[in-house]
Amino acid sequence: MVVKVYGPPYASARRVLVCLIEKEVKFEIVPVDILKGENKDPKFLKLQPFGEIPVIEDGDFTLYESRAIIRYYADKYKAQGANLVGNTVEEKGVIEQWLEVEGQNYHPHVNNLVLQLLFSSKLGFPFDMKLVEESEEKLNKVLDIYEERLSKSKYLAGDFFSLADLSHLPFTHYLVNAIGKEYMIRDRVHVSAWWDDISNRPSWKSVLQLAPVTSLKEGIQL
């Protein structure tokens, strides 16, 4: 069974793609062009009523929300590919803690920066410099806490790579590359080493090869 991943092969969809590669699950990408508004088409809204990507179809099973999808595959294929969920209920708990930190404390600020600095002109909303400055300030405080944490363990949930680290890949990639905020990572020795480690995993390098050439032609370094 080949898993269908609806979405462009960037942004949140990459969270799912890197997980499927880590878990050695075969997939095909069904393109959904957000810049053309295809995520608001009635046909797509039947799959995902909020009009967001990604969505997966696995036989007759449909699931959305990227962090739910990665939990599903990490759980379903626990013994296949990389173990992303730890070995005890306590390790799993700490992974969940850092997945929630990513979703609630880290992502909102990175997402503001990416939307403002990379997509505001493409998606047609006004540029808000105050929001950029506030988001960078808040993200700096979050990264200070990450620096302290990563001075004590190699990865966020412990000395093992997990869903918690994986979930940071897509938008930290934008932070470091497309929007010119690499210094926020490099100014922190442990965060920097952690980023080098997780972004050099073969799975992530494979994901980056999936971006369509057309996006690159439009001048966005996705």
Next chain:
Amino acid sequence: MVVKVYGPPYASARRVLVCLIEKEVKFEIVPVDILKGENKDPKFLKLQPFGEIPVIEDGDFTLYESRAIIRYYADKYKAQGANLVGNTVEEKGVIEQWLEVEGQNYHPHVNNLVLQLLFSSKLGFPFDMKLVEESEEKLNKVLDIYEERLSKSKYLAGDFFSLADLSHLPFTHYLVNAIGKEYMIRDRVHVSAWWDDISNRPSWKSVLQLAPVTSLKEGIQL
């Protein structure tokens, strides 16, 4: 072993308290007064570096982020008390989907409304009417999707109560009671029936009895 729950017995901490009651796990509340800034004390920041509540201590195991804590206890005591995580990996996946919808699509808007309408004067930040109007508009769209979903299944993840429903209790309680937005629930027949069902669970009624009298004296209906 009695679980220590750090936090006031309201807001996000109630997500944990109702879960512990559902799972028949004994706990004690260690009060942390946010209105007095105790969540920013160095001692508390050692437990929770972001200065947020709740945190649990269970023997020598510490965990924060309310949605991580409820997953941990629902998983650790799967066979004890109410089953909150479904019976198959697919049911668990759909629960995770709606937990993420709660965290990413529902909570931000309800939280804006609650902070503005209930706490802005207490916490000393300016009231923002535009944010209130925008948040209500966005939450209405989210609730329309909930209405459609709950016309097809009794609860969010299927015909069984789960963590996905439980996670909505604390802030929907504020929406319905303290901030006068009950009509947003009552205008939707299936959302209304769902709310009556989940808010009448004995576990939730027990949680509401835990609020300190002092808060009521201050005139906030917590």
